[in-house]
Amino acid sequence: MILPIYGYGQPVLKKMALELSPDYPELDSLIANMWETMYNAHGVGLAGPQVGLALRIFVVDTEQIKDEDKPDLGIKKVFINPEILDEDGKLWAFEEGCLSIPDIRGEVERLSDIRIRYQDEQFNWFEEYYSGLNARVIQHEYDHIQGVLFTEKLKPLKKRLIKKKLEMIRTGQIVSDYKMRFASRVG
Ligand code: NI
Numbered sequence: 292m293i294l295p296i297y298g299y300g301q302p303v304l305k306k307m308a309l310e311l312s313p314d315y316p317e318l319d320s321l322i323a324n325m326w327e328t329m330y331n332a333h334g335v336g337l338a339g340p341q342v343g344l345a346l347r348i349f350v351v352d353t354e355q356i357k358d359e360d361k362p363d364l365g366i367k368k369v370f371i372n373p374e375i376l377d378e379d380g381k382l383w384a385f386e387e388g389c390l391s392i393p394d395i396r397g398e399v400e401r402l403s404d405i406r407i408r409y410q411d412e413q414f415n416w417f418e419e420y421y422s423g424l425n426a427r428v429i430q431h432e433y434d435h436i437q438g439v440l441f442t443e444k445l446k447p448l449k450k451r452l453i454k455k456k457l458e459m460i461r462t463g464q465i466v467s468d469y470k471m472r473f474a475s476r477v478g
Contacts, residue, residue: 292320293470294328294342299392299440300461300474306345308338308436311371313414315346322369322412325350332469334390336428338435341391343472347372349432353425366425373409375433376418380404385427387441392460393467395453397445401430 297303311318321344329337329350338349348371357364380403388396404422407429411417421429431441442453459465463473 292324292327293331294324295470295472296328296332296337296341296390296467297343298460298463298471298473299442299457301343301391301472302474303340303343303345304391304435304440305438306340307438308340308345308347311339311346311348318412321348322350326352328469329390332390336432337390338432340435340438347436349373349436351425351428351432353428356424364424366421369412370407370429370432371410371412371414373407373429373433373436375405375407375430377406378402378404378430380422385424387427387431389431389441390469392440392442392457393465393471395442395456395460397442397449397453399431399441399444401427405429407433 325337325342328342335353335355336349336351339346350369352367354365354367382400383403384398384400386396387399403426404420405426406418406420408416408418434441442457461474463476
């Protein structure tokens with residue numbers, strides 16, 4: 292089932308998400324719905340808060356953007372109760388976007404390498420290293436469960452330039468090609 296994606300300005304996107312417990316009801320269908328919602332919107336990642344749930348879960352599929360130049364890409368995973376333990380490497384800028392913030396893109400600087408601990412759908416623990424675009428997508432989704440949006444990490448000038456557009460999203464005065472739920476409606 293395709294779920295509505297919560298848009299910029301929705302309070303749930305600014306909350307610190309809570310741990311997901313193994314007895315969460317119908318976790319399998321939540322995960323299936325998150326995949327379906329992400330693919331329907333042509334995303335490479337989707338976090339719980341984006342479907343209105345302040346829960347520490349996100350899905351990532353970078354297999355979709357894999358090509359010969361990026362052989363290290365290609366993870367398709369559910370991350371439950373993740374914790375980024377370390378970030379290092381070099382700072383690099385990349386133009387990010389977000390399904391909750393349609394039609395806005397901007398360069399965000401992040402460190403290239405991460406070490407992350409997380410649980411899978413069966414609540415088994417894993418500790419893994421990621422770099423490059425895999426790390427980038429994970430860092431973006433991880434920010435979501437910490438209540439942080441990529442637009443907060445843009446340079447001051449860019450922030451000023453998108454201010455009006457963000458307000459249009461907050462008030463639902465945009466057209467997106469997937470179902471969204473906006474913070475408020477004008478008129
Ligand atoms: Ni996002």
